[in-house]
Amino acid sequence: MKGKLKFRFSRKTFAYPYMIFLLLFVVTPLVIILINAFLSDKGTLTFNNFIEFFSDAGGGMTVLGNSLLIGIITTLICLVIGYPVALLLVKYHASNKVLVLLFILPMWVNFLIRTLSTKAIFLALDINLGMGTVLFGMVYNYLPYMILPLHTTIAAIDKSYFEAASDLGANKFITFLKVLIPLSVPGIISGITMTFIPAISTFAISEILSSSKIYLFGDAINMHFSKTVNSFGVGSVMSLVMLVLVIIANVFVNLTNKEEEVKSSL
Secondary structure, three states, rough: OOOOOOOOOOOOOOHHHHHHHHHHHHHHHHHHHHHHHEEOOOOOOOOOOHHHHOOOOHHHHHHHHHHHHHHHHHHHHHHHHHHHHHHHHHOOOOHHHHHHHHHHHHHOOOOOHHHHHHHHHHHHOOOOOHHHHHHHHHHHHHHHHHHHHHHHHHHHHOOOHHHHHOOOOOOOHHHHHHHHHOOOOHHHHHHHHHHHHHHHHOOHHHHOOOOOOOHHHHHHHHHHHHHHHOHHHHHHHHHHHHHHHHHHHHHHHHHHHHHHHHHOOO
16 A cells, blocks of 8 residues: 555664663663752752762762772772682683582672672671671672683683793793783773772662671762752762763773784784
């Protein structure tokens, strides 16, 4: 029939539901947060929310600094533990896949359940909740995010590089230092990013494993959006700051990966 529209299925058609989902649940909330950052409690346009945060009148910059410090410590501990574990998994992956599964299994359980279980263990052992338990909980929850990128990167390295280094007289330590580590830099950068960003933005882990004694950036954002404080403007500014940190981290990872691709092609 003339004038009748014909609908044809294509690859783009299957992307429409996802695009609608992103528009409703990702783009729209970000726009709302951006608008709230420039609105006062009375609904008028203002920059006081930014002034209050960056002037540290409400302690926002101090909390951000503490969160960055804890995030750096957590990331370093995960890297120190995760790199040898990733090497171990690569070595025994073919012969013992159960070992790899043991490190993936915790990711199948909701992190809130894992954290509550960890708190129950600490209380059963009569361990005081504080900074030590918070760091333990962060390392426990985010360690797989360090191990998996390292495991993927190291497993993809061509074994002929190590054979060439051995033929040239390099011992295991020199091979590890000058061959393995440089070739695994993309995995290290990805692992650091996947660990650091959640570590500085978390609030449930610090709240549960310290009985609200440790106050981090995620706790501050959650508090400003709560009914007790009801300061959507400052909370929106803090959310934007976190978004900027995430964007900077992603740009840094992309630039690093591009540099590694250029070096490998030379």
